[in-house]
Each structure stands twice: as structure tokens, then as C-alpha cells.
Amino acid sequence: MKLFNKTTLAPLLGLLALGSCQKDDEPTISGDSLSVDREEIVVGPDRIHETVVVTAADRIEWVTSSSKFFVSTTPANGSGSGEVTFIIDSTLEAGSRTAQIRIMNRMDNSQRRIVNITQFGYGKQILLQEEQMQVASSAAYEKRHVKTRVTTNVAFILDPQVEYELGEELTPEDRVLLTDKDLKGWVRIDAATLPSDEEQEAELDSKDRPRSFEIRIPWEMNTVPYTRIARIRLIPADDDVELVDKDGKPTGEVILTLRQEAARRITDDRAGDSLAVITINEKLQSMMSWNTSENMTNWDMVTLWEETDEDKPCDEAVGRVRSVSFSMFDLKEGETIPREIRYLKYLESFTLQSNTNRHQREMELGAEICELEYLKKLEIFSYGLIRLPDEFVKLGDTLEELDLASNNFGSLQQIMAVVNKTNFPHLKKLDLGGGKRRDTVRDLSSENQSDLTDGKLGMYMNMDTDAGKQAFIELLKWDALEELCLSYGLLEGALPTDEEMSAAGFVPYSQTPQAEEKYPILQDTCRWLLSQREVALPGMNRSVKGSDVLCVLPNAKMFYINLNFLTGDVPDWILFHPRLVGWNPESMVFNQWENGKDSRGRSVGFDNVRNNPDFGFEYYYGNGKEADRAEAAYPMYYNKYVGGGDEGGMWPDQQ
Secondary structure (H helix, E strand, O other): OOOOOHHHHHHHHHHHHHHHOOOOOOOOOOOOOEEEOOOEEEEOOOOEEEEEEEEEOOOOEEEEEEOOOOEEEEOOEEEOOEEEEEEEOOOOOOOOEEEEEEEEEOOOOOOEEEEEEEEOOOOOOEEEOOOEEEEOOOOOHHHOEEEEEEEEOOOEEEOOOOEEEEOOOOOHHHHHHOOHHHHOOOEOHHHOEOOOHHHHHHHOOOOOOOEEEEEEEEEOOOOOOOOEEEEEEEEEOOOOOOOEOOOOOEOOOEEEEEEEOOOOOOOOOHHHHHHHHHHHHHHHOOOOOOOOOOOHHHOOOEEEOOOOOOOOOOHHHOOOEEEEEEEEEOOOOOOOOOHHHHHOOOOOEEEEEEEOOHHHOOEOOOOHHHHOOOOOEEEEEOOOEOOOOHHHHHHHHOOOEEEOOOOOOOEHHHHHOOOOOOOOOOOOEEEOOOOEOOOOOOEHHHOOHHHHHOOOOEOEEEOOOHHHHHHHHHHHOOOOOOEEEOOOOEEEEEOOOHHHHHHOOOOEHHHOOOHHHHOHHHHOOOHHHHOOOEEEEOOOOEEEEHHHOEOOOOOOOEEEOOOOEEEOOOOHHHHOOOOHHHHOHHHHOOOOOOOOEOOOOOEOOOOOOOOOOOOOOHHHHOOOOOOOOOOOOOOOHHHHHHHOOOOOOOOOOOO
């Protein structure tokens, strides 16, 4: 940074010039008839009063006059000796300015004295009310900032390159464990509140007179047991501006130093786990609380590993936190799940639900949770999540249940790029429901289409497009899934037909190697899927062979796609799925958004089940216990799902 403005030389040169050259070249009187005690006055930029003593004979009447408007005198006239006060207004200029005051004999203009006034202007300055400020290690969100006043006569910004350091030396262990993310970047320059360019220009329209502004700089909570120090530079917005003091001397850099208190050290033991849970809860600003005087075993929503747990990861896990749940919190946009989550190293289940105003917030997850190597169940519900961190794939080695419902993802494809059968081979439950950012969306055709396709309204996908249909088909190839929820979202278009699924590589149950061993349900109630027998679909004027039904999500005990904007027909791979009755299909599959319309203005709902009075589930189990089993696809279903008893009875001839 340049530290000296060439324009500031002008005041100094002007002062020197005054010493060698009299501006008024008229002659002054000789003798002591009229005199003053000062002929040179040099002042700074602020308004000031200066006194000059006039000495004259009693008979002499004198008057004063000023060559410039910024200097006035009182009294303006008098007789004999007396004092005259020079009132010099504050300047608005960066440079100097001069004026002359004439004190003249009213009766003889040749008898006069001249007082030269030199006033220096303001140098380009940025002055801090406080140069050093203390910051707590933790606080509520609305208190996590520093506020200070800046007095300046130049437009300024905060240098985005903040200098960070620690107040104490790292231990060798911490040097390995901690990263730059822990030690740096905790001052959020990007979210700082400064006067806008327009506000600064409006306040500085009085040229170079300094004005005071308030600035607000947010900070993040400390996660390490060390004092963190940040040095923030305030610099002119114009690179050519040079900062000097009132005497024209360079001022050097203007730096605001923040010192943040160290966080409590979290140890790798049970006590450390309890401190981590409390700290996470505090940073989430949750409505939950625990009585810390009680043993952690008695804390609500917290479970510990016990000695008797056969599936404990190791003996060291006994007494450590196994699962924890946080709810009703207020994590703001720009924040992530508190980094202390990484200290719960033996965590098997983690639940985070119900962030305030999640529809309006665009939240990140943070990478720390991805370090949990024993995590099997993760629920991030109603959080405002818009994307998954790159490190999320690390959880694929252990994760079995993943609930990302009621978040703010832009598309299903966005999630599937990370969460898929390749990256998460052990996953059995996937919940992506509630992907709408506005509950009032009923007619997609009336919405701004770019907002829809850009994901601004939520998790959108159109299965009438090749990309949308292909993404959905890839999801259906995830055979290991036992639960898949896509309810209450922005899915539109027709479900993949049986022909499209067959072209994508799906085969019937009857052609699946070792189908009966893989899917035991085929050995009891659903043996029809291995047969050639045809079953008529009520109200559809067609029949289906069991051996033609495609094997899709064969392990799915739950498959929910209700309250979307789907159209077309329900395909046979759903209508004859061996677990359809257990899905509660009338509510959780067939039921689309009431009176809803898709982006083409079409009424949503499935044509082959909507308004079909003849459609029912008789093809599953007939009309009752004594059903004509030869007419039912799954004749043993009645007692199991309707009659409340065992299957009982005999299967009809399958030839």
C-alpha cells in the first residue's frame, strides 16, 4: 500500500510560500499608530477561535475585513487597543487554504495591518474506535459479531485476506489433529456489514471532513482449546488513495485485531463425549436441555454403548455415546453442523430435525460428520440442506439408513450423484420425501418454469424427459433398498412403463436366479409370480401372467411416491409387486396432489386407478376367506393382511 499522498505536499509548500511572499503588496504604515501581536496564524481542519491583540491610539478607529468567507472577526470594528477574535470555520478540503484579515484605520486606509491565515485540510484517514477487541468462544447466533465505529474521510473496505494465528503453541498431538479449517477462516468477512458505497458517498459528500460509520463483523464459534487471533485490515476502496495524518505523515496500516477465547478441550473419553453433546446443543441453539448433574445414562435422546451389546465396535466404546438426537434448533444460513460432532467417534445413530425457517434457508452439512466411521443411521430432517459435502461418500462403508426428508435440494439427480447403490452398498432405507420449499405449490404450470427447473422450488424431476426418467430408473435398480420414500415432492411425468423397465435390464421374478432363496415371500403368499397363470385386473379389461411381472425393488417393504404430480398409468411392476398391500397403496402410492396440475396444466393422478370404480385388490386375495383361489394372484394374502390369521388353506393348481 502507498502511504503518502502527493497532494498532501501542497499544504507544506503553501506554508513555505507564505514565509517568502506577501500576498497583499500594498505598503504598511510605519510607527506604532496601529499594530497587532500576530501576523501569522496556522490552524488545523477543525473550526477554531483565535485571538489577536490590536494596539492603537485611543483616537484611532479601525475596521476589519476578510479576504475569504471561511474567516470572520468579532468585533468587526473598534477604537483604540483591544482584542479581536478570528473565527475560522472547519475545512472540507484535503489540502490547505489561506486568507488575509486586514485591520485598517477607518480615517486613513494607508494605516493597516495584515494577518495571514493558513488552514491545513484533512489527510486521508481511517481511524478505529477500538483497535483490539475480545471475542467469546461461543455465543447465540445474534450475538456472534463485533461492532465498532470507524471515523474516515475515504471510502473503505475490509481486506478479504485476514491474518490468523494462535495465542498459544500447538501441542504435537493437536498439530496432527487440527486443520486450517479449525484455526483459520473463523471471521466471516463475506458476511460483514459495512456502509454501502451509496451510504459512504452520501456521508462523505462534504468532501474530506471525516464521518463515523458503524461496522459489524460476524465470527464463528471456537472449536479448539486455543486462543484464536485475527487481524483485519481496513483499506481504502480506491487503491490510489494514500493514508496520512493531519500533518501529512504516513499513518501505516489500519488493523482491527480480534482475540477469541479458547474453547473447552474435549477429551477422548466419556467425559469428552458429554461435553461434545452439550457443546453441539449449545451451538445449534436447540430448545433441548439436559441436567448435567445427572449421569449421561439418564439424558433424554442419548444412548450409550453397554458392555452387553454384542455389536459394539470395540471394548473402548463402552460408556461412550451410541446415539444422540437434537431437535427444534435454530441453525442459521452460513453455519454447519457443529464440528464437535467429530468427537463422538463411536456414534452409530445421529438425528437432527426441525431447523427454524428451513424453507427459506440454504444450509450446508459440514464435512466433520463424514469422519464418523461407525455411523449406521443418519437423519437430517427439515434442516434446509441444499447439497452434500464431497466427503459424504465416506459414510457409504457403514451407513444403512439415510433420512434427508424435508430439505431444499434442487433435484433428485443432484442427490443421486452422491447417494447411489455404488457408493452406499449397505443402505437399506432412503427417505427423500418432503422436497418442496413451498407448501402452497399446487399448479406447476402457474409457477415460473425457470424456478421449477433450477430447483428454486425444491427437489424437482420430470420423468417425461430422458434425463429424469433415466435417473429414476437408476434409483429403482437399488435392489437392497427396503424403504424408499419420495412422497410430497415435485416429481412429475409418467412412471417408467414395464416396457421401458425391461429395456433398462429388469427381468421378471421368474427369471431371477435363486429367486425363492433371495425373496422368501415368493415361497408363501406370492408364489404366483413364478407361474404362468393369468390374472385379470378389475376394470382394466386385461390380464397379467405372474411370470411376466418384473422384479423391481424386490426387498422394498415401503415404497412411497404419494402427493407428487405424477400422471399416466401405474405399471404392472407396481400393481403386482409382492409387497404392494403392505405399502398402503391407496394412500402412499396412488394418491397424488389433490386437484394438482403438472407443468403442462394436466390434472395429476394415475389414469388406470383414478375414477375406476371396478379397481380393487381382489386380484390379490379374492373376496374373502373362501375366495376362489384360482382367480386370485396371491390367494394366501387374505388371512395374512385382511383376516388377521395365518395363511392357511391350500394353493390352487399352478399349471
